[in-house]
Amino acid sequence: MNFQNTREFAQELDRQDELAKYREEFIFPQVNGKNVIYFTGNSLGLQSKAAKKYVEEVMQDWGNLAVEGHFYADKPWWDYQERFCQPLSEIVGAKPTEVGVMNTLTVNLHLLMVSFYQPSSKKFKIICEEKAFPSDQYMFQSQVAFHAKSIGFDPKEAIVEIKRREGEHNIRLEDVLSKIEEVGEELALVLIGGVNYYTGQVFDMKTITEAGHKVGAFVGWDLAHAAGNIELKLHDWNVDFAAWCSYKYMNSGPGNASGYFIHEKHHNDTTLSRFAGWWGHNKERRFLMEPNFDPARSADGWQISNLPVLTLAPYLASVHMFAAIGMPKLIKKRDLITSYLEFILHEIDAEIEGTEFEIITPSNPNERACQLSVYLHGQGRALFEYLMKNGVITDWREPNVIRLAPVPLYSSFEDMYEFGQILKKGILG
Known part of the structure; x- marks a missing residue:
């Protein structure tokens, strides 16, 4: 034009x-x-103007029904989060069973690293991009320090940053791929921001995910600047996990809840560690208050606490708008x-x-x-x-x-x- x-x-x-x-x-x-x-x-x-309406609906149900709102509200609270599965799956290119909402972004990345960063003395390195968002940098540092104490690797060697070439502002795809190949069998995890927060560069997630899997690493993505902004095909790209905040392009309100993705290939893998809570328990048996954790066979199995419905309400207003537009x-x-x-x-x-x-x-x-x-x-x-x-x-x-x-x-x-x-x-x- x-x-x-x-x-x-x-x-x-x-x-x-x-x-x-x-x-x-x-x-x-x-x-x-x-x-x-x-x-x-x-x-x-x-x-959005709809956000207030959705919050007021919850407030009215809380006032009129109190605890009974969990089951008798117009949008019952006990399964409120399930309303996100279909629209979020369309936004990030997933199956509805592979996505959910819980916690906030860095909290979710920490929890997902419990499952997908399982270092050993020989396979402990993490690849990330240079000038990742500071919260991600702090997360990597603390995760590495936590594991290094018990496993015995040098934390200074664990975090491998993909750097920009001299005089360039963006990271070249070939440099990411060559670094993955170079680290090779020592690589435990690739975790990069799908869109770099500083430069706005969008990474080739499909190609990078394939390269990480080729050397036996898990691959996850921080989609804070990607969700609701770019085309994503997390399921088809075979991404292991991802998480995103909802308050940027999805307009859910300051510091609001995070969405997350876990590929269906991991849903029944009992060898993966996770931190458990009752909202991740088998939904049909959740209120039996059983002593042993029986995780839901979906991304829901990584949930811990029941969801803050007042927080989710403006996010639900937003994903409904996304669903209407596409x-x-x-x-x-x-x-x-x-x-x-x-x-x-x-x-x-x-x-x-x-x-x-x-x-x-x-x-x-x-x-x-x-x-x-x-x-x-x-x-x-x-x-x-x-x-x-x-x-x-x-x-x-x-x-x-x-x-x-x-x-x-x-x-x-x-x-x-x-x-x-x-x-x-x-x-x-």
Whole structure:
């Protein structure tokens, strides 16, 4: 498509956008009496209008039924989480029995590592990406330290980071594959962010998963920036496990519950360790209060506690919206609006002498999703603060990067044009 940096062109794209109506389903913060241009759905998605309704339903049932709400609410609480299985399976490319919701993201990754990181003195290494999200780095460090004490390997040798080449911002697939082959039989686990939080790079999960399995390692994925954002086929890719937060692209509210995936090939494997709790017990016998754990033969078998229904309510509102739209339509708009934002950035860069915006996110649409990370050469935090004061909610990352995520559910093409005009004014002063 031949883009134009005009308001009229952007408005025409909005008129052609079949998802434009969903923008009205979200609540926008206001700055200077106007809706903000919201680019931080990769950190916290906007609140949907339906979220409040779903929470109020639970509150009413709690008030009217008290404990009986577990069985007699309109959406009974004891199986509330099961309503997520079908829509989540469609979002992440899984079977309904392979997905669930529980806890929060890093908690779930820790619990899944109980099953899928079982190091020995000879097979103990973990491969992750350089500059993984700090929570993942802390998780790896603590897991390695926990096991090293009893098994006797050197924790300093356990975590193997895939590094970027000198002068490059993104990790090359061939470097990931060669490192997996190099570590070989010492490799216990590959656990990488499916979309790198800093650069927005999307990894080839299918190829990396195959490579990890070839050397006998488990392969899992942190999908915090991927779920609800990119096409996923976790079952077909033979991924062992994955987890994701729900408050970014799936708009479930701050710090909300995590989704998780466990491939069906592991559901009946009694050799896998796990931390058990009664909500993972055989559902048909759960309330018999039996002394011995009999895990459900599905991803439910990894649940521990009964679910926080008030927390799940806004997440359920969101997955129902995703189910109504479908990932293909979201991805189609995502690609177009991200390309238009890229065009706007290049146009503004060309218009103003002495500026340089380096987009460090891959230019290949197959290697990126909603997010563009932009290195502001010649600019500083003052430009970021100008954008924020003028109604552009974006994200600053040291040393000099802003992350822009035009979320297809609620971002408009006119937002992209207007952002360019505000950006230009901020640079020219």
